[in-house]
Amino acid sequence: MLKVSEAAEAIVEDAGKGSNFLVYSHIDADGIAATSVMGAALARAEAPFRLRTVRQIDRNVVAEASAEKPDALIFVEIGSGYLDLIGSEASSRRVLVIDHHPPSGTVGPNMIHVNPHEYGFDGARDIGGAGVVYLVAKAMDQANVDLSALATVGALGDMQDKGDKRSLVSLNRSIVEDGVKAGCLETSTDLVFYGRETKPICKAIAHATNPFLPGLSGREDQCVALLASINLPLKEGDRWRTISDLSSEEKQKLLTRVIEHFSSKGYGGDLALKLIGTVYTLTHEKSWTPTRDAREFAFLLNACGRTGNQSLGISVGMGDRGQAMDEVQKVLVDYRRTLAQYMDWLSSEPSRLKEYRAIYVVDGEDVVDEKMTGPLSSILSSNSFLNPDKAVLVLAKTKEGETKISLRGTEQLISRGVNLGLILQNLIKKYSGVGGGHDIAAGAQIPFEVKDEFIRDVDEAILGKEEL
Secondary structure: OOHHHHHHHHHHHHHOOOOOEEEEEEHHHHHHHHHOOOOHHHHHHHOOOOEEEEEOOOHHHHHHHHHHHEEEEEEEOOOOHHHHHHOOOOOOEEEEEEOOOOOOOOOOOEEEEEEEEOOOOOOOOOOOOOHHHHHHHHHHOOOHHHHHHHHHHHHHHOOOOOOOOOOOOOOOOHHHHHHHHHEEEEEEEEOOOOOOOOOOOHHHOOOOHHHHHHHHOHHHHHHHHHHHHOOOOOOEEEOOOOOOOOHHHHHHHHHHHHHHHHHHHOEEEOHHOOOOOEEEEEEEOOOOOOEEEEEHHHHHHHHHHHHHHHHHHHHHOOOOOOOOHHHHHHHHHHHHHHHHHHHHHHOOOOOHHEEEOEEEEOOOOOOOOHHHHHHHHHHOOOOOOOOOOOEEEEEEEEEOOEEEEEEEHHHHHHHOOOOOHHHHHHHHHHHHHEEEOOEEEEEEEEOHHHHHHHHHHHHHHHHHHHHH
């Protein structure tokens, strides 16, 4: 990608002049990882910089950026869908947009746009936002190759492990190879339970959400009973054992028992087999810590972003393993508790999950935090109880009184030609909203009073596409 070199040269040139950089990114795991990669690269270039995270780009964000009067303005993991709006700032300063979302608008003069879609790559599967930023950082200085580990975390946070055995593919795979060669990453095929490095085995199983495990996810008592049925030792001395502590024989015994559990409830063994996948280990991180396993690291960053602790996530992303890490542990507890409460809220009243012809809808207007619609829709879209031919739409009321929407699909749905990002991008024009995204994951913000009509239009648009 030629724009990678152009962007890298521009940043190095401006850093050499002592230019002041202002960086904006999104609040999700990939956005925080992208911010951390850019922050590390700028720090190593001895450039003065400030970092900001936002839920979305709008006129207020651009006005705020302009008011701070940076010499150079950089948008990472966000911005490609708002090129015309961002371009208004390019007349007075250098502006770079380094993103992986489908582009919309025109790249203005004095503006550099780095995006994989312009080179035939899919930003939802081939490379994450942090990965694109990493390519720029690597072009700035080959010593930044160690940032490949954080780029891998970002891709996993964006759920781009769509390859065989939940592996990263295409440009993401090349980034992983950089990390392996640099000695900061290792890959293996193993059980991919969340908390495989840090959580007692029963908690790791109970916290599983991708995939959601019927009868086990959120049910620690049932997980303890399952482990007891195969006489699996849960402790070594005074320390609780983790998934990473298990021998190959113990892992096979556990997987066999999980398959039996699902068979007894009428599910096929293919659900349990989704728990076997490619594990990405950050070798420079200490064992039994939440930054050792790349998926757990991604969960950590997402927890920070979704609970309003983005700066904490960036601190950890940029290497703080002291006070910031201590505070993150509390954030993780609160985040997991919140997700569990939302799932309990849904399961206690099944009618809260409304089924349309092409979508499932959860109206969390006064219950779900607007920053949590994305995580909740992702969990639900991987739920084996739901029809994989339908998308999941979760909405919540924003502090400004508008409606925040997150829409998620499955690979099965997208394979039929449905593009959720394009559907929302087209509909927001009708409803004076903002939004867009990838084919499999998208979001929007619309006026509160039109939400019911908007939902019907989304349902019609997806259904119409499938009927073509």
